[in-house]
Amino acid sequence: MNKPSIPKGTRDFSPVEMAKRNYIFNTIRQVYALYGFRQIETPAMENLSTLMGKYGEEGDKLLFKILNSGDFMRSVSEQDLAGGGTNRLAAQLCEKGLRYDLTVPFARYVVQHRDELQMPFKRYQIQPVWRADRPQKGRYREFYQCDADIVGSDSLLNEVELMQIVDTVFSHFGIRVSIRINNRKILTGMANHIGEPDKIVEITTAIDKLDKIGIDNVKAELAQAGISAEGIAKLQPLFEISGNNDSQLDAIARMLANDETGSKGVEEVRFVLDALKPLGLKNEVALDLTLARGLNYYTGCIFEVKALDVQIGSITGGGRYDNLTGIFGLPGLSGVGISFGADRIYDVLNQLNLYPQDAMQGAQVLFINFGAAEAAHCLRLATQLRQAGIRTELYPDSAKMKKQMSYANTLGVPFVALVGESEMQADLVTLKNMVSGEQQQLDIEGVIRAING
Numbered sequence: 001m002n003k004p005s006i007p008k009g010t011r012d013f014s015p016v017e018m019a020k021r022n023y024i025f026n027t028i029r030q031v032y033a034l035y036g037f038r039q040i041e042t043p044a045m046e047n048l049s050t051l052m053g054k055y056g057e058e059g060d061k062l063l064f065k066i067l068n069s070g071d072f073m074r075s076v077s078e079q080d081l082a083g084g085g086t087n088r089l090a091a092q093l094c095e096k097g098l099r100y101d102l103t104v105p106f107a108r109y110v111v112q113h114r115d116e117l118q119m120p121f122k123r124y125q126i127q128p129v130w131r132a133d134r135p136q137k138g139r140y141r142e143f144y145q146c147d148a149d150i151v152g153s154d155s156l157l158n159e160v161e162l163m164q165i166v167d168t169v170f171s172h173f174g175i176r177v178s179i180r181i182n183n184r185k186i187l188t189g190m191a192n193h194i195g196e197p198d199k200i201v202e203i204t205t206a207i208d209k210l211d212k213i214g215i216d217n218v219k220a221e222l223a224q225a226g227i228s229a230e231g232i233a234k235l236q237p238l239f240e241i242s243g244n245n246d247s248q249l250d251a252i253a254r255m256l257a258n259d260e261t262g263s264k265g266v267e268e269v270r271f272v273l274d275a276l277k278p279l280g281l282k283n284e285v286a287l288d289l290t291l292a293r294g295l296n297y298y299t300g301c302i303f304e305v306k307a308l309d310v311q312i313g314s315i316t317g318g319g320r321y322d323n324l325t326g327i328f329g330l331p332g333l334s335g336v337g338i339s340f341g342a343d344r345i346y347d348v349l350n351q352l353n354l355y356p357q358d359a360m361q362g363a364q365v366l367f368i369n370f371g372a373a374e375a376a377h378c379l380r381l382a383t384q385l386r387q388a389g390i391r392t393e394l395y396p397d398s399a400k401m402k403k404q405m406s407y408a409n410t411l412g413v414p415f416v417a418l419v420g421e422s423e424m425q426a427d428l429v430t431l432k433n434m435v436s437g438e439q440q441q442l443d444i445e446g447v448i449r450a451i452n453g
Contacts, residue, residue, distance in 0.1 A: 009133065009141030016360065020349065021144075023359040024173075024342055025126055028146050031169045032124040035161060037148050040123050042105040044130075045096045052097075054104045054327055062131045064141075065094035098130035102147045103324070103337075110151060111328040119152030126342075140343070149337030151324060156268060158336050159301045159320065160275045166305055166316055166338065167281040173345070174354045176308040177315070180288035183269050184298045184319070186252060189262015190238065193255065194231035203227070204292035207238070211290075215239050238289065245273050245287045252289060268301055297321055303338065307348050315344045363393040364451055365415040365431075366408045371398045377424050378417070381444055388448045408434060415451055 006012060013021060029039070051063055099105050102125045110117065126146045133139055148165065150158040163179060170177045191200040202225035206218050213221075218239070222232050241251045249270050256262030269287060276285055293302045300320030307315055318338030325333045349355055365385060367378040378394050385392040393413070395404045408416050418430040429447050432439045442450060 007141065009135030009139075011140065011142075015362070019360050019362075020346060020355055021342070023355060024345055024349070025144075025146065027172050028169055028340055028342075029124070029126065031165055031172065032148050034168070035122075035165055037122045037124040040106075040109060040125055041127060042099065042102070042109055042125070044098055044128070046099050046105055046108065048095060048097045050108050051100060051104060055100055059100060062133055063100055064098040064130045064132050066096045066098065067093055068095055099127075100131055101129050102127060102145045102339075104327070106147070106149060107324045107328060110333070111325050111330045114330065117152075120150050120158075121152055122148070122150045124148040138343070138347075144342045146340040146342050147337060148339075149324075149335050151333055151335035154334050156271045156301070157275070159268075159272045160279075162318065162336060162338050163272065163276055163285060163303070164279060164281070166303070167283050167285075169316075169340065170305070171282045173349060175315075175345070175348055175352065177283045178306050178308055179283055179285045180291050180304045180306065181269060181272065181285060181301060182288055182291035183265035183301050185261045185265025185268065185300065186256070186289065187265075187292060189256040189259040189265055190235070192259050192261065194227065194234040196227055196231055199225060199227055203235075204290070207235075207290045208292055210239065241289060245285075248287050248289065249273070265300075272301060293317060293319060299323075301336070310348045310351050312344055312348060315341045315348060317341075360412075361414070362391065362411055363413050364391045365393070365417055365447075366404070366413045367392070367394040367417045367419065368401065368404050369395040369398045370418075370420050374398075374419055374421075374424065378419050381417070381419065381429065381447075384444050385448065385451075388452075390448065390451050417447065 032039075045066055048063070048065065052060055055062070106123065106125065110121065124147065126144065128142055128144050130142050133141060135141060148162070150161075163181075166177075166179055187200060187204050188197070191197050191203055194203075196203065203222065206221040206225065209221070210218050219232050222235070223229070237251070237255050241248050243251075249266055253263065253266045256266065273285065273287070288304075291302060291304055293304060298319040299322040302319035303317060304314045305316035306313075316338060318336070320334070320336040322334050323331060324335045325331070367382055369375050369378070375394065375398070382392045382394050395407065405416065414434055416432045416434055418432065420430075423430055423441070426441075428441045428443055430439055430441050431447055431450055440446075440450070
């Protein structure tokens with residue numbers, strides 16, 4: 001018989017893995033709530049008309065489409081079949097698709113419910129998304145996103161708050177990070193400054209590689225992209241900018257002094273960095289003039305978070321956008337958001353062994369089953385422990401003692417409770433600490449105190 005399997009690019013999560021994942025999601029959820037964000041959920045499937053055309057041609061190809069229910073071939077003629085054209089056929093056979101990200105469903109939600117929403121609207125969403133991508137290491141067809149957005153406000157205080165959220169989350173996790181910040185307007189200003197406004201993507205892609213390939217290779221790449229020697233020479237000061245955030249901002253402000261857009265970008269970043277200074281963040285916030293992210297999407301400040309002690313890509317990112325809902329006919333609604341990369345955070349916490357022990361634990365105490373009468377007595381005691389908030393199990397069968405102890409050991413249960421005939425008569429419990437091996441006889445209140453430490 002063939003062993004059952006799951007689709008490529010998807011995963012099962014064991015109880016241990018789920019404990020770790022829940023620790024991540026619960027931490028992020030608690031911090032979002034701490035800052036006044038409210039949770040929403042949207043359906044796993046959306047109408048294809050909502051999804052198509054929002055992610056570019058490549059994104060459209062990666063949408064999982066759902067066949068219409070019932071006789072889905074009824075409306076398809078033989079002529080349609082003979083004509084081929086997968087996309088045209090898919091449009092007739094599929095009206096729905098699995099969501100590709102949380103941003104487009106959120107935009108749809110805001111437009112659909114705009115009369116009920118109080119602006120600014122602060123929402124967070126932690127749900128799986130699906131992409132028909134080619135599975136490879138670290139890239140899955142089903143994965144979770146943890147997004148928070150503030151829409152309906154242009155205030156830069158929202159950017160400040162999101163930086164605090166990032167700092168709070170990673171401080172809770174014990175992960176040392178560098179929070180990088182830049183502004184799309186600064187990048188636009190640099191392209192204008194050298195007279196190549198249409199080459200912004202090529203310019204930023206090349207500059208982004210400065211650390212990896214060095215100045216000479218960056219210049220060669222810029223030349224290859226069709227940027228003039230004069231334009232490259234004008235960018236030279238950018239390569240020499242160094243020092244702390246303030247001195248870098250002063251340098252880029254001088255360089256872009258005659259560009260209105262670039263100067264506005266400098267002003268915005270300066271406001272955010274100045275507002276953060278007295279707030280006592282535990283992680284560094286650093287200006288990174290080479291940070292670009294998804295250029296077509298963002299319009300203001302952009303952020304990226306890198307772990308300092310593990311070699312891995314960005315573990316959180318986000319930024320300001322000016323027209324989230326324009327794709328659904330509601331223009332001019334500005335917003336700013338971040339997304340935590342749960343899968344990468346999971347890998348970082350694993351590599352640094354930062355999961356707290358209590359987050360990983362199942363039952364705190366296991367009652368050994370000595371027989372029907374003892375089990376009935378233990379059920380009552382177990383109920384009292386659960387009412388005191390202690391995670392408690394009673395072994396269901398009166399199996400050999402060795403088997404029951406082995407079960408507790410394998411699951412890492414820290415305490416075992418033994419209640420035989422003599423303990424029942426005295427209304428006591430023999431509590432064994434599975435780490436130290438120490439045993440003591442206690443009444444139920446003593447058991448609660450011992451387990452709660």
